[in-house]
Amino acid sequence: MGNGAYAPSGSGVPSEGNRETVAEVTLREVALASGCSIATVSRVLAGTRPVGAETARTVRAAAERLGYRPNHVARALRSRSTGTVGLVLPQITNPFFPSLVRELEHALHAEGRAVLLADCDDDPVIEAARIGAFLGRQVDALLLIPVDERRSREAVASAAAQVPLVLLDRGCGPGVADSVAVDNAAGMALVLDHLAATGRRRPCFIGAAGTASAAVERRAAYEAGAAALDPAAPGRIELGDFSVEWGRAAVDLLWPSRPDAVICANDLIAAGALQRLRQLGADVPGEVAVTGFDDIPLAGLADPALTTVRQPVGELAAEAARLLARRPAGGVRGPRRTVRLAPELVIRASSDA
Amino acid sequence: MGNGAYAPSGSGVPSEGNRETVAEVTLREVALASGCSIATVSRVLAGTRPVGAETARTVRAAAERLGYRPNHVARALRSRSTGTVGLVLPQITNPFFPSLVRELEHALHAEGRAVLLADCDDDPVIEAARIGAFLGRQVDALLLIPVDERRSREAVASAAAQVPLVLLDRGCGPGVADSVAVDNAAGMALVLDHLAATGRRRPCFIGAAGTASAAVERRAAYEAGAAALDPAAPGRIELGDFSVEWGRAAVDLLWPSRPDAVICANDLIAAGALQRLRQLGADVPGEVAVTGFDDIPLAGLADPALTTVRQPVGELAAEAARLLARRPAGGVRGPRRTVRLAPELVIRASSDA
DNA sequence: ATGAAAGCGCTAACAA
DNA sequence: TTGTTAGCGCTTTCAT
DSSP states (O other): OOOOTTSOTTSSSOOGGGSSSOOOOOHHHHHHHHTSOHHHHHHHHHTOSOOOHHHHHHHHHHHHHHTOOOOHHHHHHHHTOOSEEEEEESOTTSTTHHHHHHHHHHHHHHTTOEEEEEEOTTOHHHHHHHHHHHHHTTOSEEEEOOSOTTTTHHHHHHHHTTSOEEEESSOOSTTSSEEEEEOHHHHHHHHHHHHHHTTOOOEEEEEEOSSOHHHHHHHHHHHHHHTTTOTTGGGOEEEEOSSHHHHHHHHHHHGGGOOSEEEESSHHHHHHHHHHHHHTTOOTTTTOEEEOSBOOHHHHHSSSOOBEEEOOHHHHHHHHHHHHHHSOTTOOOSOOOEEEEOOEEEOOGGGOO | OOOGGGSOTTOSSOOGGGSSSOOOOOHHHHHHHHTSOHHHHHHHHHTOSOOOHHHHHHHHHHHHHHTOOOOHHHHHHHHTOOSEEEEEESOTTSTTHHHHHHHHHHHHHHTTOEEEEEEOTTOHHHHHHHHHHHHHTTOSEEEEOOSOTTTTHHHHHHHHTTSOEEEESSOOSTTSSEEEEEOHHHHHHHHHHHHHHTTOOOEEEEEEOSSOHHHHHHHHHHHHHHTTTOTTGGGOEEEEOSSHHHHHHHHHHHGGGOOSEEEESSHHHHHHHHHHHHHTTOOTTTTOEEEOSBOOHHHHHSSSOOBEEEOOHHHHHHHHHHHHHHSOTTOOOSOOOEEEEOOEEEOOGGGOO
16 A cells, blocks of 8 residues: 655655655745745735735735645634634434534534534533533634533533633523523424314323423423413323433323323424334324424434424524624623524424324 | 723733633743743643652642643644544434544543544535645544545545544545445345344345445445345345435335345435335335344334444444554554454344244 | 753734 | 734753
């Protein structure tokens, strides 16, 4: 397999082309080649200050010819800005996150920023360590989906005091940091309206226990809205976690009450509910409708395909980037902003009238 | 929005406590506090050279007390090593990647390295741009899953000449870079053995066209191994892409030949096949077995749960990290290594005898 | 084992 | 508009 190691590196005439790493072209060499000062070259190439048109062209030509590549590390040391943002996730394997990561990555790269990724394994201790590591690496900002509403708070608050920080998808206590999330209540209202419009009158709800904002808000919205369909509906609730297994188990608890709609707090729960209902011989959607939340890829693949609430992932990412941009470097003071984005109902076979 | 600009920066007594960002503690201050030179402090804290036990203790105490945090940017500029590796993916939304990303992230953070993430939207042009951006940011190394066997080659080869680079999961032409991937042929052999052992005699194959190594190797292994079951089996092949939709469509093409096993090149195809077979009223696994490849989370959730080949994701990540470590900084020369890891068969309901 | 000094490549004051 | 001069915080010779 081709290696070039046969050429002795220290022999005879120094031949740049044989170096392992090509000697880096620095500003100094571009300055020499274009006959002006290093500072001027810097200003042209970084676009920091106005420069004479003629000079600018000469400099750019020289830079091009020499193959100059700016050294971001040196730039970062001097300017105290790395052009890097840390993205801290509870668990990349949670099927809702990949599309969010994708949108964030694109939004940030479009601004010329690079993304440092951390996966916390759903552990607040690891989360705190990763946040610390990123701060040590001088990230310009942090984008963070907290592991836990309460147990993440301390690390998040402390980080938010040092760099601009935006919370995504989940909250972390009031006033801790800027945040952007979907309007969970509005999403649940869309589901209830749709079910009411298609004649369902005995809904029930499979939710998640705990203090995570998505869990709390979706449950509260169900309780508030379902009463309009059926005074007894708010009582038909089971709380577990956001998993397929829980969806299966909860159906066994709720099916005896003969609901005509099973509203689930997310798509994983709904997928489990769907499976168990089929095993029980229930007719979905004829006998009972099933709905989810998030619109993860699995939702469209379920059988029957799952009616769900789509989170506006692209806008979530764009809004997060915007919030970061609003806090100029070091601007960690000032009132916290909370942005709520409207979700969209995606009607599929699992609730077709 | 709160900016701190109301506090004139040069006014009166400098009050550190009111600064937006707390003044960073540097080596200089630790040196002053511990009564020795900056160089000594650096040696103690970075552990570069032997230092007197007494001095070391004093320095560490001072650093601790002042809350010293090393500045990685300055360190990187001086030492020419950022402690950062770039991870370049075709599409994070491909359900096989999140678990791989997770393992890689953990393996690298465990070595004190940070991970820069890039999502290429399955586009070689974006891929080349991201690689370039990472190189400009002085990543110590690159971990890369190429978008396309051929169209990624140029950018990959050029990057591999500048930093240690390991290809993951997919190849990119011979001798271009170190690589680590699952042994696709062995995986397919496991599937065929299992099906033979459970009495299946008329297998067929739904694969993917194109030159991606996974597509080619899995198809070749089917053709080579299926003949032992049935001389006509190698002919029962349909090629499309790695998607659920293709799985559904391919079943319509193959079902008329009444196979008793549908072997799919990945889990997405298998999920589609499973759906279409159910719609056609086929009995899985009684009448026909279905198998996938990769063991993505969806596989366990399918109904019936999918028999598949699990990629050893943790080992893949560990091996990739090891290959990187083997190439010391700048060591881009030397023979390329290719590591193949053995997969594991996961038997679930879709092939239960 | 320790210190002094010289930068890494770049940007930001300050002059001119 | 341009050049000159200082460093950013750290590691690393080279002395001692």
